[in-house]
Amino acid sequence: MKDHAKLWLAYTPKKNNRECALLSKFSFAGADGTDSIVKNAAAELKCGLKSMLDIEPEIVYGDTAAQIKISNGKDMQAREEYSISLSGEGVFIEGGSAAGILYGVFDILRTIACEKNIEEAYKAKKTVRPSNPLRMLNHWDNMDGSIERGYSGESFFYVNNEIVIDERTKDYARLIASVGINAVVINNVNVKDAASYMITDRYFDKLALLGEIFAGYGIGLYMSLNYASTIEIGGLDSADPLDEKVISWWKTKMAEVFSRIPTLKGFLVKADSEGRPGPFTYGRTQADGANMLADIVKDYNAIIIWRCFVYNCRQDWRDRKTDRARAGYDNFMPMDGDYHDNVILQIKNGPMDFQIREPVSPLLGGLKKTNQMLEVQIAQEYTGHQIDVCYLIPDFKEILGFKTYCSESNDTVADIISGDTFNSRFSGIAAVTNTGNDFNWTGNYLAGANLFGFGRLAFDTELSAEQIAEEFVRMTISDDEEVLATVLGILLPSREIYERYTSPLGIGWMVQPATHYGCSVDGYEYDRWGTYHRADHLGIGVDRTDKGTGYALLYNEPNASVYNDPEKCPDELVLFFHHLPYTHVLHSGKTVIQHIYDSHFEGYDEAKQLAAKWETLKGKVDEDIFENVRERFERQLVNAREWCDQVNSYFYRKSGIPDEKGREIY
Ligand code: GCU
Secondary structure, eight states: OOOGGGGGGOOOOOSTTTTOGGGGEEEEEESOTTSHHHHHHHHHHHHHHHHHHOOOOEEEEEEEOOOOOOSSHHHHHHHHOEEEEEETTEEEEEESSHHHHHHHHHHHHHHHHTTOOHHHHTSSOEEEOOSOSEEEEEOOBOTTSOBTTOOSSSOSSEETTEEOOSHHHHHHHHHHHHTTOOEEEOSOSSOOGGGGGGGSTTTHHHHHHHHHHHHTTTOEEEEEEOTTHHHHTTOOSOOOTTOHHHHHHHHHHHHHHHHHOTTEEEEEEOOSSTTOOOGGGGTOOHHHHHHHHHHHHGGGTOEEEEEOOOOOSSOOTTOSSOOHHHHHHHHHGGGTTTSOTTEEEEEESSSSSSOSSOOOOTTTTTOSSSOEEEEEEOSOTTTTTTTSOOOOHHHHHHHHHOBOOSSSSSOBHHHHHHTTTTTOSSEEEEEEOOOOSSTTSSSSGGGHHHHHHHHHHHHOTTSOHHHHHHHHHHHHTOOOHHHHHHHHHHHHHHHHHHHHHSSOTTOOOOBOTTTOOSBOTTTTTTSSSSOOOOOOSSEEOOOOSTTTTOGGGGSOTTHHHHHHOTTTSOGGGHHHHOOEETTOBOTTSOBHHHHHHHHHHHHHHHHHHHHHHHHTTTTTSOHHHHHHHHHHHHHHHHHHHHHHHHHHHHHHHHHOOOOTTOOOOO
């Protein structure tokens, strides 16, 4: 039976490249064979070649590159660069450091696993420098073993408030390093209970060991921090960032933490958000809080990643002036330039919360003097809980390609987070991850494409969603051409299909409160979370124009004018920015109401087609994989039907306007 935990590192026997003599000799340059990362790279290469091609390569270690000391993101990228070339002698991999060699090895193994000809692939010297300095996964794992928004079992880091280190730990490091991840936050941003004690003696030894395992794969260890640690574990009565007692407590604490966990690279902080403590309690700014911690960890070459997900989660639904979408911008923009240079602001891709469609946060392209990191979510919180298939890489490609108009050139989100646009000291991209202790790590086998894809895209933002999906399928499911075509036919349109049967035209939400799976059109309508659709019998949508909350004007021109005008605003976002009558005609030529009906009937129908496509793979893919995905499709169809019928019935009942095509609405 296939070992499903191996995913794309299964290294099954391959047909091509078996006769390639070059593969029997490798030269590594950039770090010597005593480095732990190089040792792991060599072991991986040997294991992969042996099992895919039955080749046992000789490895020669050449020059060691001058160690670049990391003082900014550009240094990180230079250290992780690699080049691969072929000579009569064999294959030559040169890394900016040991990590570069490791990435070079994974490049070669991927080429072989995808059955591409080695001599063709590296005919010309191939040099790759990662697009982003920080390529990070954020685990929302709690120490009791549960995972906030986890859909693939329990945590593999924690059981009963203990840290677990076993076989799986190393496998995990290998898996994520192989797609280019170089940073992991191992605990939930909501730091409570036992997690508050991660910076105490209770956990230091295990954390030090975990950090070493990660370091052997070029992965930096990060933790989420409880902002009010001074109170919760320190016995002080304050967490005021300007209070000398508080500062002095943190100084002593950080000295202890970094001496006990030498590989630790920094912290992620969720402050003043959804009930978490923060500097606002003391009348201080987010910059005051972030800078206080950053100044202290600076001595250890560490960074503070501070989240911008700060909004009023106790809004009165009757209040039409407060706009949650504005909150991140209003809270963080005024202090652009005040954050110290080892602070990075981590910004969710949209202004709300990982909906299936949102505009890009106006902080991206707004902030010009602050280190920035993009946060996306591959845990499918609002996108189907890893039951419904939703390949998110096309969404991420759109976000990365979004032109912010923050400068004459180099103004896309990808440019900003690479560090290029503003020559930022640190920058990058993080994903709330979708893994758990399920046999295949991600629950639905196809959700593995989002883990694989996020890493590949973070490493090389130029890759297309198709290329990435193809690599995933070949390496993880099958390299049979027919299977490949079928699975690509499922993955590639899946996000738009999910969008069609769920909430329409960028409005978002309409989900079951708390769980966030399944339809409930008014689920959040009369609630405190700032997430409203404002539908009545005449129309739907939130007026975020200059006549409404003014959110549209937070963008640089021409984006502001485009979003502010319902005639110019792209259809897919029109209800995010505008309250429109059901009879308003979209660019597509359809009215809003007819769009709602059509997209929902089509979306449900297309979901059925995806499931039918999967059925054709019976007997052509591994039985476990087949059954795993088939069972999820069954649930997806129940979900899609519910969404389709509830949304259509709701809007028919509100508007009284029948479907032009006379289909059944309840
Ligand atoms: C969402 C999610 C929470 C999470 C929060 C965050 O609101 O539902 O579970 O804690 O995002 O990003 O901090």
